[in-house]
Amino acid sequence: ETGVTQTPRHLVMGMTNKKSLKCEQHLGHNAMYWYKQSAKKPLELMFVYNFKEQTENNSVPSRFSPECPNSSHLFLHLHTLQPEDSALYLCASSQDPGTVYEQYFGPGTRLTVT
């Protein structure tokens, strides 16, 4: 266990649904990240939060809406997704913005959009 948990582990949703992914880290870290992992593609950074403040939005469509209520929790709210959004969504954390090289990843949520 890496100390980063994600729920649900699997999610199937229609294009008109609204759902949320949850990430929780038990490491006392102050930086949290959302990544998208598609087949045969590199991990794509989506969002970065440092000390609960969003510091990076990597040109992510507005149908993905992140929320970071505190340093331990990170959410990704999903609405009106497209089939090409089907992927593994990974959450990660690091001690602080300066230790971006030492990220701890959760197991991911496998999302399927039908």
Added chain:
Amino acid sequence: GESVGLHLPTLSVQEGDNSIINCAYSNSASDYFIWYKQESGKGPQFIIDIRSNMDKRQGQRVTVLLNKTVKHLSLQIAATQPGDSAVYFCADLNTGFQKLVFGTGTRLLVSP
């Protein structure tokens, strides 16, 4: 643009053999390199890292080699075991930008 790539999508080895996984990067300003291992159903897990002022770094059964002249990174796994079967990613970091750039991954298959 900036990219990190891998030479082979799949590498098959016999148990006990040494494995070498390669990675090329394009950003000459990258000053930190990391190898991750991702097992089925899990997120990436840190294996070993190396700074740009080093050529070689050794861990437990793993060695990372960095050739800045040709922008090439490799991960060597000694005495490969079935438990080493996973996808291996390289990533590079320009500490000025504070963002990791990942490669696509190489799947390592270890046969008993």
